[in-house]
Amino acid sequence: MRQDRGDGDRASLFTRRALLLGGGQVLLLSALAGRLYQLQVVDTDRFATLAEENRINLRLLPPSRGLIFDRAGLPLAVNRNNFRVMATSDRGRGAEMVVDRLDQLLTLGEPEKLRLLRELRRSRNAQPVVVRENLEWEEVARIEFNAPDLPGVFIDLGQSRDYPQGELFSHIIGYTGRVSDEDLAGRDDPLLQLPTLRFGKKGVERSLEDDLRGRAGAVQVEVNAVGRVVRELDRTEGQPGTNALLTIDTDLQRFVADKMKAQQSGAVVVMDVVTGDIIAMVSTPGFDPNQFARGISQTEWRDLLDSPEKPLNNKVIAGVYPPGSTYKVVTALAALDSKAIDPWTRLPCAGSIKLGDTTFHCWFGGGHGALNVVEALAASCDCFFYEAARRAGVDRIGEMGQKMGFGRLSELGLPGESSGNQPSRIWKQEKVGKAWQHGDTFNLGIGQGYMLSTPLQLAIMTARLANGGYEVQPNLLLAKATGREELVPPSPRDKPTAPSLRINPQHLAMVRSGMDQVVNSSQGTANQLRIDSSGKLLEPALRFAGKTGTAQVKRITERERAMGITQEQLPWHLRHHALFVCFGPVDNPRYAVSVIVEHGMGGGMTAGPIGRDVLVETMKRDPSRRTDGFRKMASR
């Protein structure tokens, strides 16, 4: 007997236990089947969605941003190819090695390396991360050459903005920057989610942002686990941004900028009085918008921000100054239109006028004697306008001020515009908490006190006076074009299409004649500016009218008046602002110019010559007749 008796026992124990075990295994296998059922039947829709999300990636195709041209078709803002190094990695795997090699090739520096590593580890679905933008050609070559050692690194061709005219157009064109939360408000364009997108921040780049941006295309791609595109499933082409043709004449803009070079800080704006087109707009000092396009450094940014001349501000629209004597145009019109005075009314000037305890001085201490409104404008007599203001009253002056564009934003559309201030009884009660005084009316009459305006508003005032009382609005955009449609240049306009302001044309003519005499009569405050002086040929077609203004920065004390302290003896930042507005030609006005030289002391002295030269140059060039920009832009 070779098998012992126990074998039967252990065989039956084996059988029992084996069956028990088999039962257990059946249970476990059923558990597997149950799990399969749960995953593949119960939750299958959810997993199917997740699988699709894994597989399909919607990539936006950024459109190229619309170009900006001047009225002659000269490019002011263009797109430049921007070679970017991008990197991807599978959840940060191997990122250190790649970043180290990139550092050797591009000298990234420690902080950059840390940023890259962080972004690479964080990036979901292996979304590419920007390593460096605006690569030099040599750097691109270096990366391409070392491509085998740089897994996940690739060169991406994007676009960035270039401003060929640089500082000359800094305030008009502005610049672009990364999309901020503010920019996102009210816009649901998916393009704004692109990390590489640049959004208009200042100037026309901002005001025309929604036109310039264009529409995103999209490409649906199948991607593998490391984000590499396997094939394209669907593609919708985007639409490039709309091109913009501006009203600016670059040559004139440069002429103006050259004239302003001698000045520390100031602003000039040239406007077509018929159409409202802004022909030139200069605010000095400016900045180079290309700094922003390239990526401005912290220190450069701080320098711009901290400079006392505020180079980032467009003083034409954002600078507010007391308009000074230039405002006498409004006072005169208000007094005439409200019949407070008539064209023959003569008001006396004895050098000063007393109101209660306060003495209001005329700039000409000796007194002008009795003057009518035209003579008073020519001599810029303060006493005449104190009295005219008193007779017209603050309400009538305020009404006329608003008609002429003060105290409200224009329709120019540039960001950062200030509405200035056209004071009124209600305004003073609300903001100052005091009732309106007669003295306030006196000050308002000569554009001082609470009255504040921007150089643009002064240009608008001059334009509305010059065009015969039409409510022209400043305008920077001559035309928009997608580059595909036929562009038909509009026929030049000679009559304003803007609504009339309903001001008596005779009164307007009277004020215009006063401004003509400012320049062209021997009594005029700006007689030295007349174009037939200093041997220049008298050209009737270039005859222009103007009005000087001096805005007090600091009240002249009685002591200073007694001591005869002159403006030159004051520190620069306490000197008066010099203002000058003018229009021409006198017979058939077409252009208005507004000039402010900050702390330039006398209007006729510093601002006047600039205004005269700019206006004469404008009249000679007559840019309103030029429409060749349309053809040039259409051919792009």
Added chain:
Amino acid sequence: MTALGLNEPAPVSFPEKVWRINWGLVLVLTAIAAVGVVALYSAAGGRFEPWAARHGIRYAGALGLMLIVALIHPKVWLALAWPIYLIAMLLLVAVDVVGKIGMGAQRWLVLGPLQIQPSEIVKVAVILVLARYYHNLRSNQAGQFLWTLPPLAIILAPVALVMVQPDLGTAMMVLMGGAIMLFVAGVRLWMFLTAAIGAVACLPVAWSFMHDYQKKRVLTFLDPDRDPLGAGYHITQSKIAIGSGGLFGKGFLHGTQSSLNFLPEKQTDFIFTTYVEEWGMVGACVLLALFALILVWGYSIALRSQHHFGRLVAMGVTAMMFLYVFINSAMVMGMLPVVGVPLPLVSNGGTAMVSVMFACGLLIGVNVYRDAQLPRSR
């Protein structure tokens, strides 16, 4: 009980032996390997290279080996059990000392043109040695505590060595396969209970000995959302692939998750996922049913064996197959932590295929020699 003399079988002729080979089982194994070829063909993006063709060839070779093993008399295995075990242990030690680094753990040994994974050999070796041990034991001894100590050592020694590599999957398989063999061999139930309680008590200690990546796997298993892009990524993607397959699958070569490489290790440990994504729940059930058929065969062979060695070997092989299939598929479905256990005959990998087919050869051999007389050596 029949008379002892009648138990003496007539010698079995060679054609009889060949006839006794479970050809149905061979067919099932071939069907599973065919599923493997199909899945690997798909995993390679619709190409026979680099996996599917080699898989088929390898199976053909392993099939030959299996048939040869099946025809070898169990007494040979009884005699070779210890030498095989010792060689396997030596190889394990060698792997720990000079093994080539693969997948963050030392599991491979390079012998000339061969790369072998001793942990696969040791699974078979433990079955043989345990079967031999209990075969030689008297019935009443099997249940006793003292007689249980040597088999514990037989199991734990290789477990310790593979843990060092570290290879949690193989360690689990040897441990659980060994436990199953002890269970059917008749070890008293209280010892299992004590061991279970002891294991639970030792968990904190085991935790402290675990490698970081093992800890991470366990933690990730307990809560896959802990780190959906890191350690939990594999299991999440695998579940997405299986779930998105649905009832009928996405169709052959249309599995997006695997073809776009969202699946990790898609040709080895996650081959089940690749297959199920394309063939759906229907395909999964067919494959699991094929494996279940192997188990049925295994049980019937074990129960029909006239000798204890045969019973235990058959049971051990069946348990090994079950553990392979269960651990692998439960792992890819997120029911178990991710441990490196392949799906037998489907996953790409030579040593595992050879060891599984070798084991199946032993199983069939038990059937061929089911009525052989195997004396106790003591």
